[in-house]
Amino acid sequence: MTVPALRAVDLTKRYGHLTALDTLNLDVPAGEVFGFLGPNGAGKSTTIRLLLGLARPTAGRAEVFGVDAADVASAHQRLAYVPADVALWPQLTGAEILHLQARTGPGTDLAYREELVDRFALDPSKPARTYSTGNRQKVALIAAFATRAPLLVLDEPTSGLDPLMEREFRTAVRQARDRGQTVFLSSHQLAEVEAVCDRVAILRAGRLVDVSTIEDLRGLHRSDVTITYAGMAPDLSGIPGVEAIESAGERRLRFTLTGEPAPALRALAAVEVTALTMREPSLEEIFLDYYGTEATR
Amino acid sequence: MSLGTLPAPANSQLASAPAPGRAVTWLAIRQIRRGGLLVAGLSAGMTALVAATYAQVMADPAAAGSLQALAGNPAIRTLFGAPVGLDTAGGFTVWRVGTVIAILLGVWSILATTRITRGEEDAGRWDLLLSGRLRAPAVLLRHLAPVMAVAAATATAVTAVLLLSGTAPTGAVLHGAGIGLLGMFSVAVAALTAQVFPARSPATGTAVAVLCLGLLARMIGDGVTALGWLHWLSPFGLLSLSGPYVHNRVLPLLLLAAATALITVLTLTAARRRDVHDGLIPAAAGRRPRTRLLASVETFAVRRVTRPLTGWMIGIGAYYLLIGLTAVSVTDFLRDNPALAGDASQAGFEGLGSIAGFTATLFAILAMPVGGFVTARMTAFLADETDRRLTQLTSQPITRIRLIGAEIAVTAVAAAVLVTGAGLATWLGITAIGGELAVDAALSGTWNVLPIVLLSLGTAVFAIGWTPRWTGLLGGLPTTGGFLLLVIADSVAAPDWVRDISPFAHLAPVPLTEASMTASSVMLAVATVLTIVGVAGYRRRDLRS
Numbered sequence: 001m002t003v004p005a006l007r008a009v010d011l012t013k014r015y016g017h018l019t020a021l022d023t024l025n026l027d028v029p030a031g032e033v034f035g036f037l038g039p040n041g042a043g044k045s046t047t048i049r050l051l052l053g054l055a056r057p058t059a060g061r062a063e064v065f066g067v068d069a070a071d072v073a074s075a076h077q078r079l080a081y082v083p084a085d086v087a088l089w090p091q092l093t094g095a096e097i098l099h100l101q102a103r104t105g106p107g108t109d110l111a112y113r114e115e116l117v118d119r120f121a122l123d124p125s126k127p128a129r130t131y132s133t134g135n136r137q138k139v140a141l142i143a144a145f146a147t148r149a150p151l152l153v154l155d156e157p158t159s160g161l162d163p164l165m166e167r168e169f170r171t172a173v174r175q176a177r178d179r180g181q182t183v184f185l186s187s188h189q190l191a192e193v194e195a196v197c198d199r200v201a202i203l204r205a206g207r208l209v210d211v212s213t214i215e216d217l218r219g220l221h222r223s224d225v226t227i228t229y230a231g232m233a234p235d236l237s238g239i240p241g242v243e244a245i246e247s248a249g250e251r252r253l254r255f256t257l258t259g260e261p262a263p264a265l266r267a268l269a270a271v272e273v274t275a276l277t278m279r280e281p282s283l284e285e286i287f288l289d290y291y292g293t294e295a296t297r
Numbered sequence: 298m299s300l301g302t303l304p305a306p307a308n309s310q311l312a313s314a315p316a317p318g319r320a321v322t323w324l325a326i327r328q329i330r331r332g333g334l335l336v337a338g339l340s341a342g343m344t345a346l347v348a349a350t351y352a353q354v355m356a357d358p359a360a361a362g363s364l365q366a367l368a369g370n371p372a373i374r375t376l377f378g379a380p381v382g383l384d385t386a387g388g389f390t391v392w393r394v395g396t397v398i399a400i401l402l403g404v405w406s407i408l409a410t411t412r413i414t415r416g417e418e419d420a421g422r423w424d425l426l427l428s429g430r431l432r433a434p435a436v437l438l439r440h441l442a443p444v445m446a447v448a449a450a451t452a453t454a455v456t457a458v459l460l461l462s463g464t465a466p467t468g469a470v471l472h473g474a475g476i477g478l479l480g481m482f483s484v485a486v487a488a489l490t491a492q493v494f495p496a497r498s499p500a501t502g503t504a505v506a507v508l509c510l511g512l513l514a515r516m517i518g519d520g521v522t523a524l525g526w527l528h529w530l531s532p533f534g535l536l537s538l539s540g541p542y543v544h545n546r547v548l549p550l551l552l553l554a555a556a557t558a559l560i561t562v563l564t565l566t567a568a569r570r571r572d573v574h575d576g577l578i579p580a581a582a583g584r585r586p587r588t589r590l591l592a593s594v595e596t597f598a599v600r601r602v603t604r605p606l607t608g609w610m611i612g613i614g615a616y617y618l619l620i621g622l623t624a625v626s627v628t629d630f631l632r633d634n635p636a637l638a639g640d641a642s643q644a645g646f647e648g649l650g651s652i653a654g655f656t657a658t659l660f661a662i663l664a665m666p667v668g669g670f671v672t673a674r675m676t677a678f679l680a681d682e683t684d685r686r687l688t689q690l691t692s693q694p695i696t697r698i699r700l701i702g703a704e705i706a707v708t709a710v711a712a713a714v715l716v717t718g719a720g721l722a723t724w725l726g727i728t729a730i731g732g733e734l735a736v737d738a739a740l741s742g743t744w745n746v747l748p749i750v751l752l753s754l755g756t757a758v759f760a761i762g763w764t765p766r767w768t769g770l771l772g773g774l775p776t777t778g779g780f781l782l783l784v785i786a787d788s789v790a791a792p793d794w795v796r797d798i799s800p801f802a803h804l805a806p807v808p809l810t811e812a813s814m815t816a817s818s819v820m821l822a823v824a825t826v827l828t829i830v831g832v833a834g835y836r837r838r839d840l841r842s
Contacts, residue, residue: 049839049840052691052692054688054691054692054839054840054842055839055840056837056838056839072691072694072695072696072697073694073695073696073699074694075694076692076693076694076695077694079692080692081688081692083685083688083692085685086685087684087685087686087688088686088689089681089686089689090419090496091496092591093583093584093586095586095588096586096587096588096591097689099586099588099591100591100597100689101689101693103591103592103593104593104594104597104690104693104694104695105693105694106693106694123583124586125583125584125585125586126582126583127583127584129419129495129496129574130574130582140689
């Protein structure tokens, strides 16, 4: 069996009485794009800090390609990291920061770096103090993607990027996978994870709730539908995919919809619908809906 | 200045929580209260101590008269300010610690002001504040007011102490008011430079430079009679023109108050005109990459220290050049007036009769600014960690030992550069006016304080490893704390073991005598142990980011 890119064994972190991470056991096989999902405060960043050796586990251990995460000189030869909130030395320009990162890092493909600077439309001649959040994130992303490290650890890397740049990001992730790099992507943006990840782990309140493929995750995807109607109420009972039907006031109905919408739309066509809104629920809502409160401590 | 005149947002009384301004004021207070209390307490404490020892120093009635004769010597005036009114406890206190307290309060005011205004804006935290209901000038004013309030509190504390010591009320009030106004002036200047420059460090540097120029102008005005008018251009000069307990003039202080008000108004106008994150001087739009010294952690540490080192070197170098230039004049004067030399030693300046003794006394003080430098560097290293800039390096294949090791080594070398520079500046000054001090004697004198400086560095490293929050305070403990302990212990005739805690109690007066190998070795050993234990702590703790 090959060595996993990342391995957590009974990984636990407590801050005083607060358990930020509770006996996490996780293997990320080499070559996968692995999504790490969870609401804010679920322990995603804590996990990453432990995997990077920036924080020490209270119990258990973390390994990068079989090397103890605490041995950073060796473990970090195999990874590149983009933090959630990128802070740069304000007096250095983007180009100087990329140079410093390349010279101190695990090896950089300079030609590919130039290409990435173009694709992400970064002006590297500006001092970092003048960069917006998105531009700071671009600097870190370019530095990470340009390395030939076999593992990329990305912690909510696209929160400041615009849709065009987000597309470039997804392309870069796919290219990294095609080169055989493993990508560990922490996020709470379901769409992004769906678009690029092979498998996902879901973390909630410091515990691993599930590890599943993206197809299984799609099953979680349900929309909230609210309709307003005139005259008779529609009969939605027994329609496949429609659940949790409830009244939302006078002549208003709310229900959830999973899968194909056609049967529900046919049922709605039978009555006079005056307004219809559909809302994709947040990941948090899916968690609460799907897992109830069993995962809370 | 009154907070009541702030223009309230038009509809602030409607649905939202009352008094958004008060919340901002509280935010500003929370950021400076600890330092503010420390500064006010230290100022009051030093004043009380000196006022209390006056009787002891002046026990001999003849002493008062001969000490006053020092006023005639230009060098004494240049270094310590015009010694006037030494025949009263109040006048003596003003001369002994007035300037020191004014500098302490001024420098702290500048650091605090740029930290909570430009520093917070740099970090992006003001974006949140300014999206609220208060406009930029109002937010700025509510940050300046608390720092100015610390200056006012210091003024009140110093005045109260002087009044309680039984000195003349007019002088006490004038001296207190002068110190307070100097603090407020520093706040205003720092606030203005924070509007002019788009980053914290040039804002701080320029404001400190203004304060230093003021001090230099007063020194020159004191030393050269023909240039006495320079006093009117310097905040320190205006303080000495007010002459508490002697002349009791109000006009110079009114002038200082007017200048402070004017600069504050300018600052608020500038704040209204500029964009957030920008300064009146625009940030450089872009430049070609300068990749020198960016090849490794070690060279990057060198690159980051270069600019601060240059600033500290200019300041320390200028002071010791001045010491050198005046050394011959002071020592000749004291040799010609043997009674005075004795008085000077009673007043806390021992062995001033020879150039070697004079420089040895002043070299000991060098430990404080250089100790301040190493503490500031280690605090900056910690700030890089807390503000997450260091994450760029901690996520690279670089061990923590190498990371902090590079910082410690570079800081220690920079400290060595500073003491060497101070020694050379002194030698240059003395040689330029035809005095006798060998260059190796000057260098051995300044190098003699290096163990105390390294003790400061070791304590700061220890704090970074085990109690990061206390790095600034612990780092300053061996140097500034040790010096204060010695002064206090001497003044209140404390038992020897209390005095011996201070590293300064073991510092040989080099070049007057040989360096004490035992003392230096012990200090170096303690510094090494502290550093090793600190690095071990840093290696195993969680990073604060």
